[in-house]
Amino acid sequence: MKISELTKGIVAAFSASLSMIIFIILFLSEGNIEDSFILLFKQKKLGGLISLGALVNLPLFFLGLRKRRENFAKGILIASLIIVITVALLKII
16 A cells, blocks of 8 residues: 555654654653653643644755655645644643
């Protein structure tokens, strides 16, 4: 089964965002990852962390456009919109 460029873009965006979130937590937190997520959720700051992690998608998007891989860039854009909706829901809760 062949994986489409759109799916590759979505997976790349979520992977890059998650990697950045984990890197930020490991760099700035003394505790483990699970406790940091729980503490950030209780403090209503998890959305901000997710937003910072999603900033890595911007260079990926422009790289996809520059390499003329429009469907890959669309996948990154779709994943970024899903992340924005998630952050908005976290702000409401």
